[in-house]
Amino acid sequence: MAIRINNLRLPLEHSERELTRQAARELGLKEKDILSLQIVRRSVDARRKDRIWFVYAVDVEVTQEERVLARCRGKGQIAAVSTPAAEPELNKGSLLLNQRPIVVGAGPAGLFAALLLARYGYRPLVLERGADVHSRAAAVEEFWSTGNLDPRSNVQFGEGGAGTFSDGKLTTRIDDPRRFLVLKELVKAGAPEDILYVHKPHIGTDILRRVVVNLRRQIEALGGEVRFLARVTDLILEGDRIQGVIVNHTQEIPAEVVILAVGHSARDTYRMLHRHQVSLTPKAFAIGARIEHPQALIDRAQYGAFAGHPRLGAADYHLTYQDEESGRGAYTFCMCPGGQVVAAASEPGQVVTNGMSNRDRASGTANAALVVQVFPPDFPEEGPLGGIAFQEKWEQAAFRLGGESYQAPAQRVEDFLAGRPSSEVKGASYRPGITPADLHRTLPHYVAKAMEKAIINMDKKLKGFAHPDAVLTGVETRTSAPVRINRGEDRQALEIAGLYPAGEGAGYAGGIMSAAVDGLKVAEAIIQRYREGDY
Known part of the structure; x- marks a missing residue:
């Protein structure tokens, strides 16, 4: 039992001692009466620019706890909290697995699913289409x-998924206790301990690359196996049941359980599933461009x-705008504070942007995606793969406008708002380089129009957002999966027993944390259904 003090x-x-002193003051105690103090949450209150505060929630252990709580009754920011229980042990199911489970994809969902399966003795085989982190980098x-x-x-x-080349953000809107398990595992694998309590935790791409290697090594130490450059090109099916996978068009690997944690850019996998008549649904997402400012301005x-x-x-910052005209x-x-805009294409003849930051966020440049919602009726094709065709259309347009060399089209914000192409753009961090252009040619007209209105509106909320020399670099299309692989309450694909869609690529997550949590949920469902065999 501990006492939590909020706000x-x-x-x-302030010093560390001042935090203890303030906690004691709130409880009406002396400093020496605080036996231990643990930070649960730390955020920044910058609403008043003339006086900025750190705001904490802390758990403390004190002498005479019951008397202290009785004295503080009525103080809404003080309450007793139970010590977190150990992770509940899962009961294994009764169905026997004759082959080891396969995990397709070594992103957050795949790694955390494989880690849990390995801990329970299932010795999973992880198949990752890309290379290990070192070769991939x-x-x-x-x-x-x-x-x-x-x-x-x-x-x-590649190893770690798309999030490996990002800011390593761990913020999420989901409220699931598995979040804390994910954070602890990341710290155990080498992430900074402050991710356990800061309001907006992030790891940074430089440290995240080491973390994913350590997660892989844990899986291997527990009897699992990870194979790289092993792209699953087809499924082996018998009626409505999975029987295995085909790797790189040639190698057959039998399996009764396959977790599909393929990420949001595995377009060939979506097409293969569609060919097998797996239930897929087109999904809304958002597209736009990266906007870049000097970090000092932000x-x-x-x-x-x-x-x-x-x-x-x-x-x-995080800014929103609702365009009433278009809905x-x-x-x-x-x-990405202190980061850079990165080239994120995965297929020839297409330009895609993303953002990335190291742990220290010290590049001097801030960037973010500025995106607008798009919906299945916007897509050029009907059916579940229409969103992929939509993405490809605008990525190919950006490739052409950039000069067909993977340079990205870029534009000054002032020129974008005026509807004229830029003749010169300074301050763009995108590599391998930019081509001054008119981004209206790489975006649907309704997206560009909504972006114009959003920039003007957001400038009222964040002074300087519409700075004339701020840079827009296009296009940003991979905000989330354009497809959902439909699954039931048992987390299996609707038509194929033993096939478990997971994570962002399946349409059930968005970002590192929610994908990792979904991977754990899928692994739990498998553990509670099957017991491992002698394979």
Whole structure:
């Protein structure tokens, strides 16, 4: 049992002792009466730019706990909390697995599903179409430096999934206790401990690359296996049941259980599933461009005179706008403080942008996706794969406008709002380079129009957002999966027993944290249905 104190407010320059002293004061105690203190949550209150606070929730152990709680009765920010119980042990199911389960994809959903299965003795086989992190990073750097794209291993495909080349954000809207398990596992694998309590946790792409390797090593140490450059090109089916997979068109691997954690860019997998008449649904998502500002501008807008304070770090933002005329929402997404815009194509002849930051967020440039909702009626084709055709159309348009060399079309915000092409663009961080252009030619007219209105509106909320020299780089199309692989309450695909869609690529998550949680849920469903065999 502990006592939780919420809404402890301290100035930026406070010491660790001041936090303990403030906790004691709230409880009417002396400092020495606090036996232990653990930070549960820390956020920044920057609503007043002349005085910025850290706001804490802490759990403390004290002497004479019952008397303290009785004295504090009526204080809404103080309450007793139970010590978190150990993770509940899952009861294994009665059905016997004669082959080890296969996990397709080594992104967050696949890694966490495989880790849990391995802990319970199922010795999963993970098949990842891309390369290991080290080889993958080399291929990505080659692409960014020269424009030579490796379709097998890139920003979308490879160990760790698309999130490996991102800011490593762990924020999520889901409220699931498995989140804390994911955070603890990430820390165990080398992530910074502050992700356990900061309001907007992030790891950074540089550290995340080490973390995913350590997760893989844990899986292997527990009897699992991970194979790279192993693309699942087909399923082996017998009636309505999975019997295995085909890897790289040639190798057959038998399996009674297959987890599909393929990520949101595995378009060939979606097409293969459609060919097998697996139930798929087209899904709304959002497209737009990356918007880029000097980080100092964002810091001043958010923190005023405290901009650049070492304890605050690089400021972020999240902005929304509802276009009443079109009924579409526009919003900023995947904001990367102190980061860079990256080339994220996974197929030849297409330009795709994304954002990335290292742990220190020290590049001096801020970027975010500025995107607008699109819906199945917008897609050029009917059916479940219409969203893929929509993405490809605009990615190919961006490739052509950029000069067909994987340079991205870019435009000054002032020119974008005026509807004229830019002749010169400065400050773009995208590699392998940019071509000044008119982004209206790479976006649907209704998306571009909504973006124009959003920029003007968002500038009222964040001063400088519509700065004339802010840079738009297009296009951003991979905000989420354009397809949902339909599954039942047992988490199996509706038509195929033993096939378990999971994570963002299946349409059930959005981001590292929610994908990892969904991977755990799928693994739990398998554990509770099957017991491992002698394979």
